[in-house]
Amino acid sequence: xxxxxxxxxxxxxxxxxxxxxxxxxxxxxxxxxxxxxxxxxxxxxxxxxxxxxxxxxxxxxxxxxxxxxxxxxxxxxxxxxxxxxxxxxxxxxxxxxxxxxxxxxxxxxxxxxxxxxxxxxxxxxxxxxxxxxxxxxxxxxxxxxxxxxxxxxxxxxxxxxxxxxxxxxxxx
Numbered sequence: 072x073x074x075x076x077x078x079x080x081x082x083x084x085x086x087x088x089x090x091x092x093x094x095x096x097x098x099x100x101x102x103x104x105x106x107x108x109x110x111x112x113x114x115x116x117x118x119x120x121x122x123x124x125x126x127x128x129x130x131x132x133x134x135x136x137x138x139x140x141x142x143x144x145x146x147x148x149x150x151x152x153x154x155x156x157x158x159x160x161x162x163x164x165x166x167x168x169x170x171x172x173x174x175x176x177x178x179x180x181x182x183x184x185x186x187x188x189x190x191x192x193x194x195x196x197x198x199x200x201x202x203x204x205x206x207x208x209x210x211x212x213x214x215x216x217x218x219x220x221x222x223x224x225x226x227x228x229x230x231x232x233x234x235x236x237x238x239x240x241x242x243x
Contacts, residue, residue: 157217158236165210172202214240 176199214237 161214168206
């Protein structure tokens, strides 16, 4: 009858039934293929990411450069304006100080003249000249200090302007 066909112990059949060793081999092959594919994908993603990052960096650098240029030119404009204002107020201050000094010294000179001979007057003139020179030196030093502060950021035409003002100041 049919029940007696294909005798022997179940699971030991060489006919048809899958061999555990073959199954393991197939699983390992699939796993290796999968891992290789994952590795390839990972590398591809890393490369794509690096390229995208490099592109982003280039864009950021370019934007940063533009921003820096804008900030720099704004600062130079402000610096130039500040420099003009500082020079203007220094020149005014200097003129006022000179006037004040002349007034004081002239007043003192008149008082001295009333009390002393021409010798005292001569001494007064020397002192007046010394005071004037000291004031001029202080003013020149202050101008030089202001100039040094801004010179690094100010462009050539502004430097030229400052040079002319200095030359004009020397002629006082």
